[in-house]
Amino acid sequence: HELLLSMECFQTFCRYHLCPKSYKARIVASRGSKGTKCPQWHIDHVHVRWIQALVGPGCQWVQDDGASIHWERMNALDEDMNVEDRNALLVDTSATIQQANEGEAVLLLGNQWDDAVQPAVHKSPANLHFWQGRVLLTIDVVLQVKDQ
Secondary structure (H helix, E strand, O other): OHHHHHHHHHHHHHHHHOOEEEEEEEEEEEEOHHHOOOOOOEOOOOOEEEEEEEEOOOOEEEEOOOOOEOHHHOOOOOOOOOHHHHHHHHEOOOOEEEEOOOOOEEEEEOOOOOOOOOOOOEEOOOOOOOOOEEEEEEEEEEEOOOOO
8 A cells, every 4th residue: 555655646747747658667686795786886777766675675876965965976987997986986984874764765766857856876785685675666658759
């Protein structure tokens, strides 16, 4: 019942702010840190994304204070660098990190939302035990193409 309410809230938000054509949903299951889908701080290349951990810990995001995220490095670091080093260069250790609990949904604005609004910098939680599982639901909005 809570999942249905969460999805309805997301649809209401999208109808109010965007012109949705449809929604694209994905469910991903993983186990331990080796199975982590997105271990690096990043932004999504979408308008808005709904992320909900159905099982296990939810995603982490940076509560931006204007100085803790190094935006100029977000897409400019060496791909061969290990994840921990990349993360340290992208977000300061003094940053305030939030994390969703199991079952909580998070609405994250992507870099296609609005140029005046910074996108949400987020990642999968680190240091999961090898036996710890996660089931993640993500929903993206697919927009209608406006007539020109």
